[in-house]
Amino acid sequence: MNQEESDELRIENLPELDVTPDISGYVPLHRDILEDFQKTAVSKRVEKSLEEEISYIRKATDDHIKAILSNQESGLSDMDHYFFENNLKALESLMRAQNDLQIWRNSVDETKKLIVQTSFEEPDYTIENFKDYSEKSGNPEFGDNIMSNYAVYAQLHQSEGTFSNKLKMDETYHYLKNVAFILARPEDPLPDDVADDELAISGGKVSLRDPLSLEYYREPYVSLRCSHIFEKDTIYSHLSNSNLCPVSGCDARISRRDLKPDTIMSLRVKAFFMLEKSKNSSSNVDKL
């Protein structure tokens, strides 16, 4: 065996990778394993462009919703429906790709550790025993390890429902998913939330009124501690004398910092008044 061939098998002589493997250069690796290794080098650019695409959708959605809320006259156009449907699909698949990529990275890292660990248990690499190394049948195939680790991770993530939770907690996704429903039925609980029972539901309807002033919301704020919703002004003035949620039976301690604008409720109120208006101005609207 000549020197050139043995150099080729050393990891520092690999063609440039986007992700530098963290296995030390002295670890001897079978050519097949090195090739498998190269295949796992997922470009950082992929990760970055996923992030960029996702933040673009978030921004576009925010802008679109602001535009709908600021326009007092019209309801949703076909274009709006098209926008929400397509961005919802795009956001879900981008987030899924991001999630899968993370699982993949974890499985690669685990496998690298395994290889390094295995190499410590082997005798030093010399010209004399090179043939043994290169033909070693018990040597775990990197690619196979990745795949089996990946299967384990995928199973884990599936059983924990991590990804569906991630989607559920994502504000943009939640909004895109429900905006069409809200605009059509502003007082109905969202299909996803019916089981949660956390909304202020009266007679199966969502209240569009501040529980303190009993006026329709103009600037609804939601408590992150207990999910109760209030008009900004009334809850702010309540909190100047108290640090407890004013809803009876709710013991949550809240401060201004626990409140954030409730964009879903804003949309409900807006949609409610748009529907009322069209009911009054049109005689062939189906009244429920």
Ligand SMILES: [Zn+2]
């Ligand atoms: Zn509360």
